[in-house]
Amino acid sequence: MTKPLNVGMIGYGFMGRTHSNAYRKAPNFFDLPYKPVLKTICGLEEKEAKAFADRWGYESYVTDWRKVIDDKSIDVVDICVPNNYHAEIAIAAAEAGKMIICEKPLARTAAEAEPMVQAVEKAGVANLVSFNYRRVPAVTLAKKLIDEGRLGKIFHYRANFLQDWTISSQVPQGGMATWRLDVKAAGSGVTGDLLAHCIDTAMWHNGPISAVCGMTETFVKQRMHAETGKVEPVGIDDACTFFCRFDNGSLGNFESTRYARGHKALYTFEINGENASIAWDLHDLHRLSYFDHRDDSIVRGWRSVHVTDGDMPYMGKWWVPGLQIGYEHSFVHQVADFLENAAKGQPTSPTFREALATQKVCDAVLASAKAGKWETIKY
Template structure:
């Protein structure tokens, strides 16, 4: 019989819903798994919204303070689905409490911010992951098997793109609970950390380490109204990123990601 994995979810936005749906369905698709997720508790700053989310998705309880969630003895894993600027503090505290750490990508806003997170999970010896889920897409898994078997032969070129259009409207404001991905202080980066990160991680898995990079980024809409203050402010994140690179295996890489590709929706 599968062992229970009692999940405490921090953040109930888009990714919180996505993760929750996966927890509820994973054993139906993979009945051989040795663990069964249990929706133990969800945490959000607004109590009535957190409770509504808990009721909708059948979480057993809700909290408004993530520190209390981590302190609970009936939680095995902390799933971090917060804005990027909150990842480090939650992850480090969870690791120090002996919890499994499951963190949305990107791990942090900067390398300097991420290193204490790595040190915390290594010191605690807790299971941990960053949610680069595209590695587990069946087609990508098959590609990995074909490449590793040598059937594809020597790799000369690697190309990847992730195209979206959700910020193409210049009237879209930045900041706030729903639009933090457009706020540099909360997100750290734009399309590079949000979309292109998936392409990069998948490339590292399929084709190995990257040796050097030459990149260009662009912010097409230079100013947007802030959703909380109502003031027009400079946009600090990248709307698009292109880069070419050399892999350690000698192959060339070409990557592109943008939020300005009209008609492309996740």
């Protein structure tokens, strides 16, 4: 017997859509202890909020996020607004005893994230940060292969997140569509937006990063603000590269940019172990590349595993072998895991605390780039 679980969604932008879709689909495919009910959508513009409610089947809409917090019937608060609003909303939600799903990165800085962690832990509420790529089946499979010890000792972890959508200097900063270019809203550029994903996956796969050394660049120095129309200095990092050392002795190399012509959202990682290696990329997210040195030498090669069979992570819930799922499904898996764990009183990774560690690495990378030297990280 599934219990209804009332969802209050804050934010009707791109992430509001991915999360709403996830709540709707999860119970069609997974056997869940809760049945999500889309109770309230909250967004700044009433007309937009109403249209979103109609489209997605929310029972109501509000324009002030505090009303979501104050609504006793709401069980889960889902935060899909720009980064600068995460802390205030999340802390209020925690204090109100709500479960919380928060979009990534947790906050603009570790300093801002720290009280969020304290708030959810003090309140004892279920909490999750939406590093959704962990739950792409191929990425989850990679974790499984590592945990089974198939790779042996790890030597290298390599990850990139390459985009090309801000090459034109005519792209503005700020506003609804381009707040990610506005340092006040986003906190940082590719580091918080994209490398945070890479770091989250990397530390999940390969353990803590102990020290980093990075370089950043801002190619377009000033952009018009989308709301004010004023040309203003750009405060974010357009590109960031860093190398690092993991606690387990392996080396990391990470790079992100929004100036890699030809790549829309090319998140890639590769892990080299003593016995085997793994590679993956988001542009073909349904495949995992795997090389096993223990194969007979004459038939040894990189395997392209089409992660669609029923024994693959999450895939038993979807279609039949050979038929791929896509980007949106990572959010469905996230909701399903969150609800299953919440019903058992168990945490769902990455928690706020785990996301704080990612934030600390991001902060260290930016500090390192500024100082031109290594930074060690204290968790």
